[in-house]
Amino acid sequence: MPLTAIVLAAGEGTRMKSRHPKVMHKLLDRPLVGWTVDCARRAGCSRIIVVVGHGAQEVRDYLSTFDDVEFVEQPQQLGTGHAVRCVFDTLFADAPVNTINDRFVVLYGDSPLMRPQTISWLTDKSTARNDACTILTMTPPSPTGYGRIVFEGGQVKAIIEHKDCTPAQQEELRECNSGMYCFEGSSLAQGIAQLSNNNAQGEYYLTDMIAWLNKHGSNVSAVHCEEYTELLGVNSRVQLASASKIMQQRINQQHMENGVTMLDPTSVWIGPEVTIGQDTEILPNTLLFGHTSVGTNCVLGPSTRLTNATVGNNCTVDETIIVDSSIDNNVSCGPRAYLRGGTHFKDGAKAGTHVELKNTVVGEGSKVPHLSYLGDTTMGSGVNIGGGSITCNYDGVHKNKTTIGNNAFVGSDTMMVAPVTIGEGAVTGASSCIYEDVPAGALGIERSRQVIKEGFATARQQRLEKGNK
Structure with a gap:
């Protein structure tokens, strides 16, 4: 019937x-x-x-x-x-x-x-x-x-x-x-x-x-x-909180019975459409929402939020936010990394501390270790991004692409002004502003000449002390 x-x-x-x-x-x-x-x-x-x-x-x-x-x-x-x-x-x-x-x-x-x-x-x-x-x-x-x-x-x-x-x-x-x-x-x-x-x-x-x-x-x-x-019905925000707690316990219990470890289940919040593989451990203050899928033998958290994220096997996701993005197997993220807008980390890649990536593909074994921003970027395998490097991808009207070839080495504090390509095996000098393509195997370097003025600091300090008398 x-x-x-x-x-x-x-x-x-x-x-x-x-x-x-x-x-x-x-x-x-x-x-x-x-x-x-x-x-x-x-x-x-x-x-x-x-x-x-x-x-x-x-x-x-x-x-x-x-x-x-x-x-x-x-x-x-x-x-x-x-x-x-x-x-x-x-x-x-x-x-x-x-x-x-x-x-x-x-x-x-x-x-x-x-x-x-x-x-x-x-x-x-x-x-x-x-x-x-x-x-x-x-x-x-x-x-x-x-x-x-x-x-x-x-x-x-x-x-x-x-x-x-x-x-x-x-x-x-x-x-x-x-x-x-x-x-x-x-x-x-x-x-x-x-x-x-x-x-x-x-x-x-x-x-x-x-x-x-x-x-x-x-x-x-x-x-x-x-x-x-x-x-039970929900008629107030107090009752909403009570119902949320009941659902939290129900969902977490099911995941734990299926082989997921939680150090403190009361501090872990998981949405109804999330899937998690066996032997994954979830540390406190972690939220998994939307169509999120996590593989086996991962460690998530503490203080991590995944929304519509795909996480492969054997990954570490520490104090990280991943939204509408994916990481493959053996990837390490964080602490304090932010992956969003269609970012994809391939096998063995790494996002380090205070790193943000948007709409970026990071190739196998490539590393973005710390203090960097990459947007609208495609990089190959074996790339190293030095600390403090950024892509200047937005010109006020358009989002522009940066392409980085396999095994390239981007020196610390490099600004890549898109659209720009850094070729396979190329190197950029630290503190360079790269606004033209760097051919494969080449060095791209852009720095102003350093100027030394002997005695300048000493004289300045003496003037200041005299003025304070």
């Missing part, structure tokens, strides 16, 4: 105190709603419908990269029931009710901790029992604020909101409603059209579906989620 996810993501989230919609705040490196959509996809949902409202365009822009996401607008946020009604009014208005045979799982764009296997478990149970509705429930340490489940003969007869519970019910009813459901399609279509907003808030509540289904003799049951943290 096809499974459709309805992701409710229209709320403003006033407690976030932000100009951005709540579901666009990031947990690790992914917006909250992205976690829910990805979870639904991995749970096997063949159709994912996201209900947008507050900040709709920002949510649409982010999710537009997902080919399997559809959007439904909720122009006024009139409750969870109204959000689901908008889905049926928009996408199923012309479909006869008895032809809507999908199962619908209702999820929330601010609940990033749900596991795909929990959704699959919920929907499998719902299908096996032939339920019109199956409620995912939990027993949090403090049930304050949650609706309580009332059972009768194994069926769910009612959900009583916390504020409506008597003191005895608050004490006795410990099973809580997570707000996540699996509905049989035709039952949901019929019931959602008949919900009333006859309440103090003038809103349509999805929980009212339970009473409607019971009234019509339909099966309503519950499945209990043992790990209640999966079902």
Whole structure:
């Protein structure tokens, strides 16, 4: 039976105190709603419908990269029931009710901790029992604020909101409603059209579906989620931090179980799309985000950040930032190196201390040891870049290329004014400004003549001392 996810993501989230919609705040490196959509996809949902409202365009822009996401607008946020009604009014208005045979799982764009296997478990149970509705429930340490489940003969007869519970019910009813459901399609279509907003808030509540289904003799049951943290929502920045910590522990534990060493897991932050090979060690204050891939037997950190980076095997990445760049095998970076903008280090290359490279290819065994900047550069193998050297690649309008041949030796404090080529095996003299091509095997040197003025410093000091008297 096809499974459709309805992701409710229209709320403003006033407690976030932000100009951005709540579901666009990031947990690790992914917006909250992205976690829910990805979870639904991995749970096997063949159709994912996201209900947008507050900040709709920002949510649409982010999710537009997902080919399997559809959007439904909720122009006024009139409750969870109204959000689901908008889905049926928009996408199923012309479909006869008895032809809507999908199962619908209702999820929330601010609940990033749900596991795909929990959704699959919920929907499998719902299908096996032939339920019109199956409620995912939990027993949090403090049930304050949650609706309580009332059972009768194994069926769910009612959900009583916390504020409506008597003191005895608050004490006795410990099973809580997570707000996540699996509905049989035709039952949901019929019931959602008949919900009333006859309440103090003038809103349509999805929980009212339970009473409607019971009234019509339909099966309503519950499945209990043992790990209640999966079902926690994020309504404030404090709760966002708490959820981030839970996800951090979950991800780090998985990597450690797969053969990754962490000296202090509490100080390591890894995004959901990162892959790490066995016997790699991650030192404190290291962040791995985006589509980052790390090979085997590497040492990362301390104080390292990789974003959309590819790291080969047997690499050392110490106090280094790598963004949208790659290093191959046996490469050493840092401390305090910065690789960005499509930089590529080939096997055995090195980036030393206080080195920045942008859109640069560093050949096999080549070294950029310290205090240098190289931009828009292609260098061959066996090159040595002396300390304090830079490429002057930007003329104020265009970025220009520097090419350095195999086994070239660039002396310390060399300025390479692009576009320029330093040939294979060529040498540049220290403190040279190279603005013309240096042929292969040649020496390129450009210096002003040094001038000595005997006694100048002594005379100057005497004048200063006399003037101070």
